[in-house]
Amino acid sequence: xxxxxxxxxxxxxxxxxxxxxxxxxxxxxxxxxxxxxxxxxxxxxxxxxxxxxxxxxxxxxxxxxxxxxxxxxxxxxxxxxxxxxxxxxxxxxxxxxxxxxxxxxxxxxxxxxxxxxxxxxxxxxxxxxxxxxxxxxxxxxxxxxxxxxxxxxxxxxxxxxxxxxxxxxxxxxxxxxxxxxxxxxxxxxxxxxxxxxxxxxxxxxxxxxxxxxxxxxxxxxxxxxxxxxxxxxxxxxxxxxxxxxxxxxxxxxxxxxxxxxxxxxxxxxxxxxxxxxxxxxxxxxxxxxxxxxxxxxxxxxxxxxxxxxxxxxxxxxxxxxxxxxxxxxxxxxxxxxxxxxxxxxxxxxxx
Amino acid sequence: xxxxxxxxxxxxxxxxxxxxxxxxxxxxxxxxxxxxxxxxxxxxxxxxxxxxxxxxxxxxxxxxxxxxxxxxxxxxxxxxxxxxxxxxxxxxxxxxxxxxxxxxxxxxxxxxxxxxxxxxxxxxxxxxxxxxxxxxxxxxxxxxxxxxxxxxxxxxxxxxxxxxxxxxxxxxxxxxxxxxxxxxxxxxxxxxxxxxxxxxxxxxxxxxxxxxxxxxxxxxxxxxxxxxxxxxxxxxxxxxxxxxxxxxxxxxxxxxxxxxxxxxxxxxxxxxxxxxxxxxxxxxxxxxxxxxxxxxxxxxxxxxxxxxxxxxxxxxxxxxxxxxxxxxxxxxxxxxxxxxxxxxxxxxxxx
Numbered sequence: 042x043x044x045x046x047x048x049x050x051x052x053x054x055x056x057x058x059x060x061x062x063x064x065x066x067x068x069x070x071x072x073x074x075x076x077x078x079x080x081x082x083x084x085x086x087x088x089x090x091x092x093x094x095x096x097x098x099x100x101x102x103x104x105x106x107x108x109x110x111x112x113x114x115x116x117x118x119x120x121x122x123x124x125x126x127x128x129x130x131x132x133x134x135x136x137x138x139x140x141x142x143x144x145x146x147x148x149x150x151x152x153x154x155x156x157x158x159x160x161x162x163x164x165x166x167x168x169x170x171x172x173x174x175x176x177x178x179x180x181x182x183x184x185x186x187x188x189x190x191x192x193x194x195x196x197x198x199x200x201x202x203x204x205x206x207x208x209x210x211x212x213x214x215x216x217x218x219x220x221x222x223x224x225x226x227x228x229x230x231x232x233x234x235x236x237x238x239x240x241x242x243x244x245x246x247x248x249x250x251x252x253x254x255x256x257x258x259x260x261x262x263x264x265x266x267x268x269x270x271x272x273x274x275x276x277x278x279x280x281x282x283x284x285x286x287x288x289x290x291x292x293x294x295x296x297x298x299x300x301x302x303x304x305x306x307x308x309x310x311x312x313x314x315x316x317x318x319x320x321x322x323x324x325x326x327x328x329x330x331x332x333x334x335x336x337x338x339x340x341x342x343x344x345x346x347x348x349x350x351x352x353x354x355x356x357x358x359x360x361x362x363x364x365x366x367x368x369x370x371x372x373x374x375x376x377x378x379x380x381x382x383x384x385x386x387x388x389x390x391x392x
Numbered sequence: 393x394x395x396x397x398x399x400x401x402x403x404x405x406x407x408x409x410x411x412x413x414x415x416x417x418x419x420x421x422x423x424x425x426x427x428x429x430x431x432x433x434x435x436x437x438x439x440x441x442x443x444x445x446x447x448x449x450x451x452x453x454x455x456x457x458x459x460x461x462x463x464x465x466x467x468x469x470x471x472x473x474x475x476x477x478x479x480x481x482x483x484x485x486x487x488x489x490x491x492x493x494x495x496x497x498x499x500x501x502x503x504x505x506x507x508x509x510x511x512x513x514x515x516x517x518x519x520x521x522x523x524x525x526x527x528x529x530x531x532x533x534x535x536x537x538x539x540x541x542x543x544x545x546x547x548x549x550x551x552x553x554x555x556x557x558x559x560x561x562x563x564x565x566x567x568x569x570x571x572x573x574x575x576x577x578x579x580x581x582x583x584x585x586x587x588x589x590x591x592x593x594x595x596x597x598x599x600x601x602x603x604x605x606x607x608x609x610x611x612x613x614x615x616x617x618x619x620x621x622x623x624x625x626x627x628x629x630x631x632x633x634x635x636x637x638x639x640x641x642x643x644x645x646x647x648x649x650x651x652x653x654x655x656x657x658x659x660x661x662x663x664x665x666x667x668x669x670x671x672x673x674x675x676x677x678x679x680x681x682x683x684x685x686x687x688x689x690x691x692x693x694x695x696x697x698x699x700x701x702x703x704x705x706x707x708x709x710x711x712x713x714x715x716x717x718x719x720x721x722x723x724x725x726x727x728x729x730x731x732x733x734x735x736x737x738x739x740x741x742x743x
Contacts, residue, residue, distance in 0.1 A: 066699035234587070236612065237611050239697055242689075242690070242697050242698035243697065257702075257703040257704065258689060259706075260587040260588050260689055261611070261612050262612035263645070265648025266647060293611070294611075296616045301651055304651045338593075341692055342693070345417070347593035347594065348416075349417075352609065353608065354614060354618065355611075359616065
């Protein structure tokens, strides 16, 4: 069972709880976020992270921010909701899911504006809990499709962290693995450490071990070795963004892993909710690649690893062409051999 | 011009100098090794490292160890040479080149045993200098063959450190790059950081920058991205051991890089002196893979990167099958499309 990354215990006077991910993997601590300032700081400092988890956290942050408002005028209360939403948005201004969830909370308040302030407060808590429940549901449904691809005794390779720590529940890339484990299947996971920020060693390895799943950590450059030995049955990664033709942007290194899997005829799967598809983007060529700070590569925990002044390339992600992807696992089912036709066929089920 | 990794300045009363590689890349310091204990410590603590450089260092360590011996009996002096050789051998008991060089020094003393002690001391210094000169000569000849593969404006990707810091001069993988740079060609090198020990970021990037060569550092998992952009003209790596059919053992990650280069139709070269071939080994399948300590992957400079108790795989190297190698660059020439026939054809030139 994965631990609850973001959770709410009780009613309006209850507790907003998150795992402090900055302490992992050496310490596992659940912290209470009692004030909106504490919630803001937790988002800002990446104590809670991962697109779906941030959406859930944004919802509960709004509740924490407005629950102690003492007035009784619904219009003034809505202004307060707006103020709190704007404030929370400043914590991570580029996190798309954060703003998506804040918009949901604003709309919820609008819809209930004819009601009393306590009733609107309750509606906001219900909405935040709904965001959480929807995320859990997506993870579970995705996991139910993914587990069909996993046999007892399977060896699975994954990259970065698309696990429970990035969502409110089973995660995406790890959803099938957790589902298989819950069903009593024996699974063994190779985890790429995922330079430069080491989400694999710090987060994925931790949450798999925490669930009692056999885990082997490797450096990213060891994946070829492990694949060449026939020790991997399938590869599953997450996705940041998927184009209409199935081309997938994900954490840097995913593309190289897909080429290696293809070379060894090992199935390569991407797991992501349908919200990850951006049909306005026709192919991966249209996805801009964010370059991140050189210091992520040259420094680690205050230790300098490379010469001063060295040129550095630090793309945040790369694009895996759909031809290299065996299937995209979503909560609606698996898109085998993704391309424009198979993607639109599955996404058509949404409507 | 690469810096002198291991050098001797002057006559018998001269100085044995090495770059303290443990201080790189943040500090460049040349240290004098005046006593055999200091030399032993420098080898043990990896202040000097790399197979060819260790051979040279072993020779000078023997000189430093025996030059102040005050007796005049050649037989007793030979016993002292033996004692010093045994002592130096304990610094890194698995370093093949160390023992190869110590044996050369022993034989040299034997050959001159009919001469006076001062004459034998001088012969030992001459022998150590000859090991250095031979290594330089191999690097230069290898570089002269490698440079023919490099055009003006070339972008080259390399992995780990097979540079001047591992040898007494131009290195192996970097020999062609230094030669091209000396010849006035413009070259740009992408350097894999090379987890877990980061020889790429710590050493290769440093020595390329020190020589004034344009250098871009990347994490190992970014090589696929760079190759996919058409930004690499050729890949050159070193080799630890090459089988009779051309299969090549080298630093972990080399194999994955070869697969990626092949996928992008980018030439993949191995550069190594002919002494790296082990014809008793028919193919890479016979090369045992050393597993190193888990802590190299889970810890860095005292910082814990992964959960306690996590399983770790840490193979020191991997084997690249000859089919993926465009050519092996040696001091005798380039073996194109290496296999049993082409390897034996070139190595036949030795005799």
